[in-house]
Amino acid sequence: MDSIFNYYAKWIRNGDLKVSADWNKDLKLKFTLHDPCQTVRKSYGDPIAEEMRYVLKKVVGEENFVEMHPNRSNNYCCGGGGGSLQSGFVSERREYGKLKMEQIQATGATYCVAPCHNCHSQIHDLSEHYKTGVHTVHLWTLICLSLGCLGENERTYLGPELKEVGL
Amino acid sequence: MDPSGAVVISGIDKKLSLKQRVADMLPDGGNLNLCLTCGSCSSGCPASGIGDMDPRKFLRMALLGMEEAIAASPWVWFCSMCQRCLHACPMKINIPQLVFYGRQQVPREKRPKGILASCDLALKHDTCSAMGASEEDFRFVVEDVLAEVRETQPEFKEMQAPIDKREAILFVNQNSREPVTEPDEMVPLWKILHRAGADWTYGSKGWAGENYCMFIADEQNWERIVRTKARAVDDLGCQVWLNTE
Structure with a gap:
């Protein structure tokens, strides 16, 4: 059993995935990373958090990555886990997530990478609810963008400035 | 919920009280009664304060045998069992597992x-x-x-x-x-x-x-x-x- 993040990193390191951050050289869009509790603290620990950062920096450019605090195994849960998205306690879930949203906003990044479905749904909802303007994206979207092969219909979560980049 | 309402001392007649179930999971040498009440769990928990509950309070209630009060609180569903509290706890007390057991105390058909x-x-x-x-x-x-x-x-x-x-x-x-x-x-x-x-x-x-x-x-x-x-x-x-x- 393994996580695909370890494979993303391996494939980039050994040259199987020829990613490039050139698309963001002039745009200089800033990205932060939410460490999913399930993947990092609860499963693979800090080593996988490093692999995620390695991949993200390769695809958006090191200078465009902004660290969130606290992070890695010390990260705060976004509030999307444990079944909360289906539990019906919506206002409590959003109250829970307010702290995470503030941590995201403190980075100044316009994009938050949330490579976990529960986290992605929760942070996307939080961002809309609290009207932050932060976009919530999967890592796979950015990898394809950096490979120059992200299709038109695969950009649901990107902001308007990225709707046509590399098409 | 109002935890002050229903203080039920149990654990003696129950084979597996919440307290016992969590105590059984402690690492070697760990002692649940040595919870320092330091609050590291609560201070780093985004669910602290929601529904007038936090991890430290939840653990104290379990230690006091207030199992019915715990069962009456929906907080077990607000907590995401993210393990930030366990990560921060100097005694490595597994509060998320306690929450999991707390969820099990609710009859299945009454869970969300x-x-x-x-x-x-x-x-x-x-x-x-x-x-x-x-x-x-x-x-x-x-x-x-x-x-x-x-x-x-x-x-x-x-x-x-x-x-x-x-x-x-x-x-x-x-x-x-x-x-x-x-x-x-x-x-x-x-x-x-x-x-x-x-x-x-x-x-x-x-x-x-x-x-x-x-x-x-x-x-x-x-x-x-x-x-x-x-x-x-x-x-x-x-x-x-x-x-x-």
Whole structure:
């Protein structure tokens, strides 16, 4: 059993995935990373958090990555886990997530990478609810963008400035 | 909820009180009664204060045997069992596990309907999809989306999205949200696997990544789902069960 993040990193390191951050050289869009509790603290620990950062920096450019605090195994849960998205306690879930949203906003990044479905749904909802303007994206979207092969219909979560980049 | 209302001292006549169940899980030399009440758990918990509860208070209530008051609080559903408290605790007290047991104290039919339905739907098919997608549903949507990509994006006209490919190295799972509600989101993943030259497959059985039976604290069905998925990986002779985003 393994996580695909370890494979993303391996494939980039050994040259199987020829990613490039050139698309963001002039745009200089800033990205932060939410460490999913399930993947990092609860499963693979800090080593996988490093692999995620390695991949993200390769695809958006090191200078465009902004660290969130606290992070890695010390990260705060976004509030999307444990079944909360289906539990019906919506206002409590959003109250829970307010702290995470503030941590995201403190980075100044316009994009938050949330490579976990529960986290992605929760942070996307939080961002809309609290009207932050932060976009919530999967890592796979950015990898394809950096490979120059992200299709038109695969950009649901990107902001308007990225709707046509590399098409 | 009002925890001051119902103080019930129990634990003597119950074989497995919450307190005992958590004490049993402590690492060697750990002592639940040595909770320092330092509050490291609560200070780093986003669920602190929601519903007038926090991890430290929750643990103290369990230690005091206030199990009925705990059962009456919906806080066990506000906590996401993220383990930030356990990570911060100098005594390594597993409060998230206590919350899990707290969820089990609630009769199954009274647990939150949405989580319950997701668990029950996952038990309907061997796909383990919490959205109830069947083997045929999954195959249809994967083949349909793949056909469109191959047709409209010429550089991917050779791309595959195999299902039940025997002896593939990677058995890739997929959250039900994609095939059911936003199938185009599967495509970037396929492209990455394609570009990397990965030898991979989905399984018509066990492809779903999620497991809500864990969240509803239904241990038996949680295990059943995990075993169904693991069997699907083994039956295809795959080497790695690969969790995706």
